Amino acid sequence: xxxxxxxxxxxxxxxxxxxxxxxxxxxxxxxxxxxxxxxxxxxxxxxxxxxxxxxxxxxxxxxxxxxxxxxxxxxxxxxxxxxxxxxxxxxxxxxxxxxxxxxxxxxxxxxxxxxxxxxxxxxxxxxxxxxxxxxxxxxxxxxxxxxxxxxxxxxxxxxxxxxxxxxxxxxxxxxxxxxxxxxxxxxxxxxxxxxxxxxxxxxxxxxxxxxxxxxxxxxxxxxxxxxxxxxxxxxxxxxxxxxxxxxxxxxxxxxxxxxxxxxxxxxxxxxxxxxxxxxxxxxxxxxxxxxxxxxxxxxxxxxxxxxxxxxxxxxxxxxxxxxxxxxxxxxxxxxxxxxxxxxxxxxxxxxxxxxxxxxxxxxxxxxxxxxxxxxxxxxxxxxxxxxxxxxxxxxxxxxxxxxxxxxxxxxxxxxxxxxxxxxxxxxxxxxxxxxxxxxxxxxxxxxxxxxxxxxxxxxxxxxxxxxxxxxxxxxxxxxxxxxxxxxxxxxxxxxxxxxxxxxxxxxxxxxxxxxxxxxxxxxxxxxxxxxxxxxxxxxxxxxxxxxxxxxxxxxxxxxxxxxxxxxxxxxxxxxxxxxxxxxxxxxxxxxxxxxxxxxxxxxxxxxxxxxxxxxxxxxxxxxxxxxxxxxxxxxxxxxxxxxxxxxxxxxxxxxxxxxxxxxxxxxxxxxxxxxxxxxxxxxxxxxxxxxxxxxxxxxxxxxxxxxxxxxx
Amino acid sequence: xxxxxxxxxxxxxxxxxxxxxxxxxxxxxxxxxxxxxxxxxxxxxxxxxxxxxxxxxxxxxxxxxxxxxxxxxxxxxxxxxxxxxxxxxxxxxxxxxxxxxxxxxxxxxxxxxxxxxxxxxxxxxxxxxxxxxxxxxxxxxxxxxxxxxxxxxxxxxxxxxxxxxxxxxxxxxxxxxxxxxxxxxxxxxxxxxxxxxxxxxxxxxxxxxxxxxxxxxxxxxxxxxxxxxxxxxxxxxxxxxxxxxxxxxxxxxxxxxxxxxxxxx
Ligand code: SF4
Ligand code: SF4
Numbered sequence: 020x021x022x023x024x025x026x027x028x029x030x031x032x033x034x035x036x037x038x039x040x041x042x043x044x045x046x047x048x049x050x051x052x053x054x055x056x057x058x059x060x061x062x063x064x065x066x067x068x069x070x071x072x073x074x075x076x077x078x079x080x081x082x083x084x085x086x087x088x089x090x091x092x093x094x095x096x097x098x099x100x101x102x103x104x105x106x107x108x109x110x111x112x113x114x115x116x117x118x119x120x121x122x123x124x125x126x127x128x129x130x131x132x133x134x135x136x137x138x139x140x141x142x143x144x145x146x147x148x149x150x151x152x153x154x155x156x157x158x159x160x161x162x163x164x165x166x167x168x169x170x171x172x173x174x175x176x177x178x179x180x181x182x183x184x185x186x187x188x189x190x191x192x193x194x195x196x197x198x199x200x201x202x203x204x205x206x207x208x209x210x211x212x213x214x215x216x217x218x219x220x221x222x223x224x225x226x227x228x229x230x231x232x233x234x235x236x237x238x239x240x241x242x243x244x245x246x247x248x249x250x251x252x253x254x255x256x257x258x259x260x261x262x263x264x265x266x267x268x269x270x271x272x273x274x275x276x277x278x279x280x281x282x283x284x285x286x287x288x289x290x291x292x293x294x295x296x297x298x299x300x301x302x303x304x305x306x307x308x309x310x311x312x313x314x315x316x317x318x319x320x321x322x323x324x325x326x327x328x329x330x331x332x333x334x335x336x337x338x339x340x341x342x343x344x345x346x347x348x349x350x351x352x353x354x355x356x357x358x359x360x361x362x363x364x365x366x367x368x369x370x371x372x373x374x375x376x377x378x379x380x381x382x383x384x385x386x387x388x389x390x391x392x393x394x395x396x397x398x399x400x401x402x403x404x405x406x407x408x409x410x411x412x413x414x415x416x417x418x419x420x421x422x423x424x425x426x427x428x429x430x431x432x433x434x435x436x437x438x439x440x441x442x443x444x445x446x447x448x449x450x451x452x453x454x455x456x457x458x459x460x461x462x463x464x465x466x467x468x469x470x471x472x473x474x475x476x477x478x479x480x481x482x483x484x485x486x487x488x489x490x491x492x493x494x495x496x497x498x499x500x501x502x503x504x505x506x507x508x509x510x511x512x513x514x515x516x517x518x519x520x521x522x523x524x525x526x527x528x529x530x531x532x533x534x535x536x537x538x539x540x541x542x543x544x545x546x547x548x549x550x551x552x553x554x555x556x557x558x559x560x561x562x563x564x565x566x567x568x569x570x571x572x573x574x575x576x577x578x579x580x581x582x583x584x585x586x587x588x589x590x591x592x593x594x595x596x597x598x599x600x601x602x603x604x605x606x607x608x609x610x611x612x613x614x615x616x617x618x619x620x621x622x623x624x625x626x627x628x629x630x631x632x633x634x635x636x637x638x639x640x641x642x643x644x645x646x647x648x649x650x651x652x653x654x655x656x657x658x659x660x661x662x663x664x665x666x667x668x669x670x671x672x673x674x675x676x677x678x679x680x681x682x683x684x685x686x687x688x689x690x691x692x693x694x695x696x697x698x699x700x701x702x703x704x705x706x707x708x709x710x711x712x713x714x715x716x717x718x719x720x721x722x723x724x725x726x727x728x729x730x731x
Numbered sequence: 732x733x734x735x736x737x738x739x740x741x742x743x744x745x746x747x748x749x750x751x752x753x754x755x756x757x758x759x760x761x762x763x764x765x766x767x768x769x770x771x772x773x774x775x776x777x778x779x780x781x782x783x784x785x786x787x788x789x790x791x792x793x794x795x796x797x798x799x800x801x802x803x804x805x806x807x808x809x810x811x812x813x814x815x816x817x818x819x820x821x822x823x824x825x826x827x828x829x830x831x832x833x834x835x836x837x838x839x840x841x842x843x844x845x846x847x848x849x850x851x852x853x854x855x856x857x858x859x860x861x862x863x864x865x866x867x868x869x870x871x872x873x874x875x876x877x878x879x880x881x882x883x884x885x886x887x888x889x890x891x892x893x894x895x896x897x898x899x900x901x902x903x904x905x906x907x908x909x910x911x912x913x914x915x916x917x918x919x920x921x922x923x924x925x926x927x928x929x930x931x932x933x934x935x936x937x938x939x940x941x942x943x944x945x946x947x948x949x950x951x952x953x954x955x956x957x958x959x960x961x962x963x964x965x966x967x968x969x970x971x972x973x974x975x976x977x978x979x980x981x982x983x984x985x986x987x988x989x990x991x992x993x994x995x996x
Contacts, residue, residue, distance in 0.1 A: 307927070314927050429923035436923050443926065444743075444763055452745040530926025 025228040027138040028146075029219055030125065033257075042268060049272035056279025060288075063327060063369040070323035072295045083294040092293075092409040096338065096639065101409075103162040107205075110156025111286075114212075117149045143235040150216075150236045153209050160206040167198065174337025181351035181394045188360075188387045194335060197282055204274055211267040217242035218263055222256035285334050289410035292332030295325050301402045301415035302612050303564040307423070307529050314529050315423025318380035319365050326417055327369070330362040332410045339404035339414065344642040344661040345397040352397035354404035354414040357390055361417070364388035383424065392430050395422050399661070400525040400647030401607040406638050419647075422527030431526075438651040439528050442535070446517035448651065449487040453514040456481070459492040460511070465503050470510030474547035477502075477509040477581070480539075480562065482555030483518050484683035490690065491683040497712040498554055498578060504717045505590040507581075509552070515542035519558035521608070524565065526648035533569070536561070540571035550574040552581050554708065556608035556615075556682045557646075563613065577609055579618035579681055582711060586625055593714040596627030599676045601710075602669050603630060604689070605640035606682035619681050619707055626710055631675065633668050641665050643688040650684055662692035670698050681707045732885045733790045734777040735845035736813070737836050737863065738770035740797055740804040741856040754963050766804040769851025771921035773914035777849055778812050778922070780885060787885045790814045794839050796824060796832050802937050809935045810928035811921075816937045817843075819945060826954030829857070833865025835952065838945035840870055846886065848911045852877050860913075867911035874911040875904060879918055883908070 031039050086092055090108070094101030120137065128134040137145070167175060178190040216239030223229040224247070233240040246256070278284055307314045316322055322330075339354040340346050346353050364382055368375050382389055395418055404414045425431060426439075441450040460467050470478045479502070485495045502509050520535035539562075543551075551573050553559050563575045585591040601623060609615040616637045623630050635641045644654070644661030654660050666689065669678050678693070680686055689704045741764070748761035774793065781789040793808040794817045795801050805816040819835055827835075840848055848870075850863030860876075867874035875892055879901065883890035887908065894902045895915050906912075942949060954960065975982045 312931075314925070426923070427925045427928065429925075431923070439923070444765060452747065455746070528925060530928070530930055534926055 024135075024138050026232055027142050028121070029223065029229070030121070034261075038261075045269060045272050049276040052276035052280075053278055056276075056284075059370055060279050060284065060331070063365060064324040066320055066369045066374065067322050067324035067327040068320070070295075070325040072297060072325050079294045079296075082296075083290060086293050087290065092411075095409070096407065099162065100166065100336075103159040103166075106155040106159030107163070108159075110152040110154075110159065110209075113152035114149060114156065117145060117152075120145070143232060146232075146236040150213075150238045153212055154238050157206060157209045157213075160202055160209065164202050164206070167202070172337070174341040176337075177335075179356050180346060180349060180353060181356065181391055188363075191359075198335075201282060204270060208267065208270050208274060211263060211270065213238050213242055215260070215263045215267050217246055218251075218256045218260050221246050221251050222253050222260055224253055282334070285332060285410070288328060288331040289334065292329050293411045295328065296411035297413060299564055300413040301400065301405050301419075302560060303568065304416060304419055304524055306568055313424070314427055315425075315527060316382065316417070316420040317424045318377060319361070319368055319382050320374070320380055321420070322361070322365075322417070326413075327365055329412045329417075330358055330365055333358045333362065333408075333412050334410060335359065336409060338407045338409065339412070342403035342407045342639065344399055344401060344403065344644060344664070347641075347664055348644075348659045348661050350397035350658075351391065352394045354398075354418075357394065357414060357418060358412055360388050360390055382421065383430075390421060392425055395425060396431065396652065398422075398647050399607075399642045399644055399649050401642035402611045403607075403639070403642065406611050419525055419527055423529055424527075426527040426529075432652045434653065435526065435648060435651050439523065439526070439531060442518050442523060443531055446535075446538075447483045447487060448518055449483060451487050456486050456516055457511055457513045459486060459495050460499060463496060463499055463503075467499060468508075468510030469513055470546045470548055471512060471515050471542070473510060475508050475510035476549050477507055478543070478546060478548035478551050479509050479511055480519065480551050480553045480555075480558055480575075481511060481516060482553060482558040482683065484687065485554050486516075488683065488687060491686055491706075494683070494686065494706045494708050495554065498708050500717065501582065501585075501591060501708065501711060501715065504715065505585045507585070507590075510546075510548070512542050512546070515545075517542075519555070519561050521557040521561035521565075522646070522648045522650065524561065525646065526651075536566055536569045536571070540566060540569055543571060543573065550576060552576050552578055554578045554681075554683065556606045556612070557684065560608040560612045577613070577615050577618070577681075579609070579615060579622060579707065582708075583618045583622050583625075586622065591711075591715070593626065595714050597710060597714060599628045599710075600672075600674050601628045601630055601677040601679050602633050602672055602675055603636070603679045603681075604633070604643070604665065604669075604685060605637055606680065606685050607640065607642050607646055609681060610640050611638055619679070622707060622711065623679065626714055628677075628679075628710070631672050633665075633672070635668065641668070643682075643685050643692075645684040645688050650688075660688075660692060660695075662688040663696040665689070666692045666696040666698055670696075670701065675702045677710070678702055678704045679707050679710065680704060732787055733792060733843065733845040734780065734847045734849065735840055735843055736770070736774050736777050736791065736793045736808075737848070737850040737866065738774065738793050738795045738804065738808060739767045739851070739854045739862070740764050740795065740801045741767040741854050743856070750964055750966070754965065755961050756964055764800060764804070766807055767851050767854045767856075769853060769855070769914060769916060770808075772916055772918050773849040773851050773912075774808055774811060774813065775919045775921040776881060776914055777847075779919055780847075780883060781812070784885050789885055792817065792843060792845065794819070794836060794843075796820065796827075796835050805937050806929050806932045806935075807924045809932035809937075810924040816935070817940055818937055819940045819942075821942045821949065821952070823942065823949035823953045826957065827952045828957035828959055829859040829862045830865045830958060831952045831956055833862045833867075834869050835942075835945060835947060836862070836866040837869035838947055839940070840866065842945060846909050847883065847890075848872070848909065850911065850913050852913045852915050863911060863913040870911065872909055872911050873907050874913075875906055876913045877915045878912045879915045881912065881914075881918065 090101055090105045093104050124135060124137045166172070177194050182189045216236055220230065220233050220239055220243035233243065274283070278286065333355065335355060337355055343352065343354050361382060367388060368380055383392065385391060398418045400415050400419065402415055429436070438448055442448050445451060446453055447456070468475055481495060485491050517535050517538050519539060520532040523535060524532035551562060553575065556577060559575060559577050562573060566573065582591065603619060603623060605616060620630060641664065642661055643665060669675060678689060680689060686704065686706050693699055693704050742762040743765060744757060745761040745763060749758045751758045777791045781791055791813045792815045793805060793813045795805055796819045798820055801818055805818060809816055817839060819839060850866065853860035864874060864876060875894055877895045878892045879895040880893035881890060889905055889907050890910065892904050892906055892912065894904060896902050950956065975985050977985070
C-alpha cells in the first residue's frame with residue numbers, strides 16, 4: 020500500500036525555479052488584469068443613478084443560488100440548451116473550486132500553517148469528480164458549438180430589424196467572433212487539461228503512487244492508454260509535458276484575465292442580475308421623484324446602476340427576441356438589441372476615466388449604440404421579454420423610462436398625442452363625456468348602485484373599453500347581469516371613474532398617469548367597499564400593483580376569480596353546458612403580469628368546453644398588440660399585426676369553434692383580426708363572460724333591450 | 732427682445748349639451764375648457780423664434796383675458812416654455828365683446844412694449860376672428876391676418892410673412908415691426924405639453940392684473956359697452972339629406988317625386 024501522502028497531484032515536479040517564478044508572474048499579471056477590469060466595470064455601474072434594490076440581500080442571494088442551482092430559467096422553452104449550459108456551468112464551478120483548493124493548500128495553508136489535506140482519499144475523490152466535471156464541460160461546449168454552427172436558430176442571428184444591411188451595427192460580426200473565441204478557448208482549456216493529465220500518467224507510468232490510482236481519473240486514464248497504444252513512451256511524455264503544461268496554463272490565465280473584459284463576465288453579471296431581480300418589474304413601473312427636473316432616461320447616466328448591470332448580464336441568447344410580438348411581425352424592435360445597443364453605448368462612454376460631456380451621453384438618436392424612437396414606440400410592454408430572460412434582464416422599465424423622455428420632447432405619433440390630450444381633457448380615451456361612462460347600464464332591468472353614495476361589498480371598476488366601446492358594452496351588461504343574478508352587492512363609480520392609467524403610464528406620460536391615478540384614488544377613498552372587481556386586466560394591473568405607490572392599496576380581483584368562486588359556491592347556476600371546442604388567449608395583464616392563468620381555464624371547464632391550448636399559452640402568451648398604448652397608435656399599413664399572427668396560430672387548431680378572450684381590448688383586437696386574416700366563418704371570438712352568459716339560469720328572466728346602436 | 736402672445740381659453744361642447752335657461756349661452760356644466768387651438772400655433776411660433784436664436788435673449792410673454800380658470804391654460808403655455816404669463820380680469824369684464832377684449836390686450840401691449848405680437852386667427856368657440864385685429868387697431872401697429880409662414884430675425888425692424896388667401900393662394904408680404912400677426916393653423920408643429928411640465932409650471936407665477944393695472948375703467952368693458960349682444964343661442968333643426976341612387980332616369984323620377992311631395996301635391 021502506498022503511503023497516502025504520496026498519492027497526490029504532481030504540480031511543478033521537474034520544473035526549474037525560474038519557470039515556476041515565470042508562471043507565477045503570469046498568474047499575478049492575469050489577476051491584475053482581472054482586478055483592473057472588475058474595477059472599471061464597477062466604476063461604470065457606479066456612474067448610474069441610485070436604485071432601491073438593495074436590502075434583503077441574504078434573501079436575494081439565496082433566491083439567486085436556487086435559480087442558478089436548478090438552472091430553472093435556462094431550461095425553460097429550450098431544454099437542450101439549458102442542460103448543455105448546466106454541464107458547462109457545473110463543470111466550470113467544480114473545476115474552479117478544485118483548482119482553488121490547490122492554491123489554497125499550495126500557496127496559503129501549507130507555507131503559512133503547514134497544513135496539508137490534498138492527498139490520499141481526498142485527492143482521489145477530487146480527481147474523479149474533476150474528471151467527470153471536465154468531461155461534462157466539454158460535452159456541453161460541443162453541443163453549444165453544434166447549436167451555433169448547424170442549428171441555424173433565428174434567435175442566434177445578430178442581424179437587426181432596426182438597422183439596414185450596410186449600417187455599421189447591422190449584424191455585428193464581432194459578436195460572432197467573440198462567441199467562437201469563447202467557445203474555442205474554453206473547450207481547448209478542457210481538452211488540454213485532459214491531454215495533460217494523460218501525459219502525466221504516461222510519464223509517471225512507472226510510479227505506483229500515480230499509475231496504480233489512474234482509474235480515479237477515468238478520462239485521463241483512457242486517454243493515457245490510447246497514447247501508449249499509439250506509442251508514446253514515458254520519455255516522450257516527459258518531453259511533451261512542459262509545452263502542454265504552458266499552453267494549458269497560459270490559456271487558463273488569459274481566460275481569467277479576460278473575464279471582466281468580455282462576454283465571460285456574464286458569470287458574475289448574470290448572477291448579480293438574478294440577485295437584484297425585481298419580481299414586479301414592468302408590472303409596477305418606477306415613480307419619477309417630484310423634484311426631478313425631467314422625466315425618464317435621456318442620457319446613459321440616467322440609468323440606475325441596476326439597469327447598467329442588466330445591460331452587462333445579457334448573454335445574447337435571443338430568447339426575448341424570439342418571444343417578442345413586435346419583433347415577430349417585423350417591427351424595428353428586438354428587446355435584446357435595445358439592451359445590447361445600450362450596453363455598447365455604456366461601454367463606449369462610461370468605461371473612460373473621465374465622464375464625457377453631457378451631449379455625448381444622449382442615448383436617443385440614430386447613431387451606433389443609440390436607440391431609435393421607432394424602436395421604443397414599437398414595444399407593447401407585454402413583458403414577454405422580461406418573463407423569459409434567463410438572467411432577469413428587465414427590458415420594459417428601461418424602454419418605458421426612455422419613452423418618458425420622448426413624451427416630454429413630444430416625439431410621438433400625432434394620434435397618440437391627441438389621445439393623451441383627450442384623456443387629460445375628458446378622463447377617458449374615447450373622448451366621451453364623463454356623464455356617459457355608465458350609459459351602458461341604462462337599459463338594464465335593475466338599477467346598479469352608486470358606490471359613491473351607497474356602501475357596497477364589491478366596487479366594480481369598469482375601465483374605458485368596457486364602458487365606451489359598443490361591442491364591449493354588451494359584455495359589460497352581461498357581467499352586470501351575472502353579478503346581479505348571483506346576488507352580489509356591487510356598485511360603480513359612475514362619472515367618478517377615470518381611465519385607470521395603466522396604458523398611459525406605459526406610454527410614458529407619467530404626469531398624466533399621476534393625475535389619473537390620484538383622481539381615481541381620491542374617488543375610491545370616498546367610497547365604502549370591501550374589494551374591487553374589474554373585467555379589464557389593464558386596470559386590474561395598475562390598481563393592484565401601482566396604485567399602492569400613490570397611497571391606494573385595495574383588494575382587487577379580475578372577474579374570472581370572482582365568477583369562478585360564485586360558480587363554485589353555487590351562487591351562479593349554469594342552465595346548460597356548452598360543448599364547444601375552444602382555445603383560450605391569456606391577456607398579458609392578467610396572465611404574465613399577474614399570474615391569473617387558471618381561473619379562466621377552470622371556468623371553461625365548468626362550462627363544459629373542450630379547451631385546446633395554442634402553442635404559445637400561459638406565460639408564453641402572445642400579445643394581441645394593443646399593450647403599451649399601441650392601441651392608440653395605428654400599425655403601419657401593409658404590416659401584419661400581432662393579432663393576425665395570433666389568429667393564424669389559433670387557425671391551425673382542428674375544429675376550433677370559439678377563440679376565448681377575457682379582456683376588452685383583446686375582444687376588439689381579435690374580432691378585427693379574425694376578419695382581416697380570413698378566419699371569419701371558421702370560428703368566432705368571444706369574451707369568456709359571453710360564454711358564461713349563454714349558460715346562465717337567471718332567477719327571473721332579465722330582459723335586456725338591445726341598445727347597441729346599429730348605426731355604430 | 733420680447734414677444735407677446737395673446738391667448739384664449741376656449742370652451743368645447745360636451746356631447747348632449749344643454750342651452751342655458753335664458754337661451755343666451757350653453758349651460759356651463761357642459762363646457763370643457765382648453766387652450767384655443769390657434770394659440771398653440773402662435774405660441775409655438777414664438778418659441779421657435781426664441782429657440783432658433785439661443786444667443787439673443789428673448790422673453791415670451793403670454794397674455795389672456797379671463798377668470799381664474801384660465802390659469803390652467805396659461806400654465807400649459809408656461810409648460811411649453813413661455814417665460815411669463817399675465818391674466819387680466821375684473822368681474823366687470825364679463826360679457827365683453829371681442830373689440831373690448833382687443834382694447835384690453837392693446838393696453839397690456841402698451842405696458843409691456845414687445846417687439847412682436849402674435850394672436851390666433853380666431854377662437855374655436857366664438858370664431859369672431861377679430862380680437863387680434865382689434866388689438867392692432869387700438870395700437871396703431873402694422874398688422875397682418877391669417878399668417879401661414881413667418882421669416883423674422885429677432886430684433887429686426889421688418890419681417891416677411893405669407894398670408895393664406897382664398898383658394899390656397901399665398902400672399903408674400905413684408906411688414907414693419909413691431910407688428911401684430913394673427914397666426915394660422917399649420918404654420919408649425921406645436922409641441923406637446925406633458926403633464927409633468929404643466930405641473931412644474933405651477934411654480935412659475937401667473938401675474939394677475941386688474942383693470943386699474945392697464946389704465947382702464949369698468950365702463951369701457953362688459954356687456955353694456957359691447958357693440959353687439961347675443962339674442963338667442965339655439966341648435967338649428969337638422970336638415971335632411973338623402974342619397975339618390977339608380978340610373979339617371981330613375982334619379983330624375985325620384986327628384987320629381989320629391990319636388991311634388993314638397994309642393995304638397
Ligand atoms: S415588452 Fe413585449 S413588445 Fe416590448 S420588447 Fe418586450 S417582448 Fe417585445
Ligand atoms: S436580454 Fe435576456 S433573454 Fe434577451 S438575449 Fe439577453 S439574456 Fe437572452
